[in-house]
Amino acid sequence: MNGKTAPSTRRVAVVTGATGGIGQALVRHMIARDYSVILLSRQTGRDMPGVTAITCDLTDTGSIHQAASTIMKDAPRIDVLVHCAGVISPQNVGQLDSTTIARQIAVDLTAPVELTNYLLPAMGRGGHIVFVNSMAAIFPLAGSSVYTAAKFGLRGFARALEQELRPRRIQVSSIYPASVNTPMLSREMESGGSIYNFIDPPQDPDITAKRIMQCCERSSREVFSSVFDKAFTHACLFSMKLLNLSLPTMRFLGRRGYRAYRRRQPPQDMG
Numbered sequence: 001m002n003g004k005t006a007p008s009t010r011r012v013a014v015v016t017g018a019t020g021g022i023g024q025a026l027v028r029h030m031i032a033r034d035y036s037v038i039l040l041s042r043q044t045g046r047d048m049p050g051v052t053a054i055t056c057d058l059t060d061t062g063s064i065h066q067a068a069s070t071i072m073k074d075a076p077r078i079d080v081l082v083h084c085a086g087v088i089s090p091q092n093v094g095q096l097d098s099t100t101i102a103r104q105i106a107v108d109l110t111a112p113v114e115l116t117n118y119l120l121p122a123m124g125r126g127g128h129i130v131f132v133n134s135m136a137a138i139f140p141l142a143g144s145s146v147y148t149a150a151k152f153g154l155r156g157f158a159r160a161l162e163q164e165l166r167p168r169r170i171q172v173s174s175i176y177p178a179s180v181n182t183p184m185l186s187r188e189m190e191s192g193g194s195i196y197n198f199i200d201p202p203q204d205p206d207i208t209a210k211r212i213m214q215c216c217e218r219s220s221r222e223v224f225s226s227v228f229d230k231a232f233t234h235a236c237l238f239s240m241k242l243l244n245l246s247l248p249t250m251r252f253l254g255r256r257g258y259r260a261y262r263r264r265q266p267p268q269d270m271g
């Protein structure tokens, strides 16, 4: 760990995925609110004022354990833990490869479980654990079944954890963004991602980051982009018939939205 021990008066936040589209926006908000941020990343040299970077590969349990023990040594009290790292690799079942399955399950599900387990002793009353989940946790995505499975699992873990930690007054929240305009969305679409990402225009990462920030400072909750998103996706989860009836309209809206999104993208540098 390259930084110094955080002053005890500042709230300490541990954040995964802090180098990504949503994570970078979140860290900016945290610094503006005078948090001391510890980020976990595979990339080295990500230190900046108010931020301490720890190298960690979330697909590697040994690396997670090592990062967690470094954090516990240097920052014995953690106020906020945000699980924001994530990967999606669209592939149809029957063509899945084992490496891709393992990476998605590891980063999207196992790592948040492992990291929470290791860091929980450093959290106390008033602490908050936030899971950056996805609409895929409620609305199944054909072509991204492994991501869907991991995010469904993550929701289950978060809900059970909330029950477990309620007596200790540690808050547990999840946020379920629809699509967000980040490198993840671009990569997903380059490899055949879901057209449903474009039913509504992708959100600015700053909006998602503000919602995560609000979660960190309130009581346990599940946050959706809109009341409609929450109600409709849960209705589709309840009724497979409603889901299948809705899909043609959703595909139409998604294709239209994707065309508009591509028109808005800056031209690629051909040099």
Ligand SMILES: NC(=O)c1ccc[n+]([C@@H]2O[C@H](COP(=O)([O-])OP(=O)(O)OC[C@H]3O[C@@H](n4cnc5c(N)ncnc54)[C@H](OP(=O)(O)O)[C@@H]3O)[C@@H](O)[C@H]2O)c1
Pocket (backbone or CB within 6 Å): 016, 017, 018, 019, 020, 021, 022, 023, 040, 041, 042, 043, 056, 057, 058, 059, 083, 084, 085, 086, 087, 107, 132, 133, 134, 135, 176, 177, 178, 179, 180, 181, 182, 183, 184, 185
């Ligand atoms: N973008 C969307 O449309 C969207 C929609 C709904 C939900 N979400 C969720 O939002 C979260 C953030 O997504 P994003 O769009 O900001 O993604 P992003 O820009 O692609 O960033 C991904 C982040 O995950 C980290 N990461 C990936 N694999 C890792 C590994 N093996 N070890 C350590 N860190 C790893 C990356 O860190 P390093 O490269 O520095 O290691 C990076 O900071 C994810 O959980 C995603 O599922 C995104």
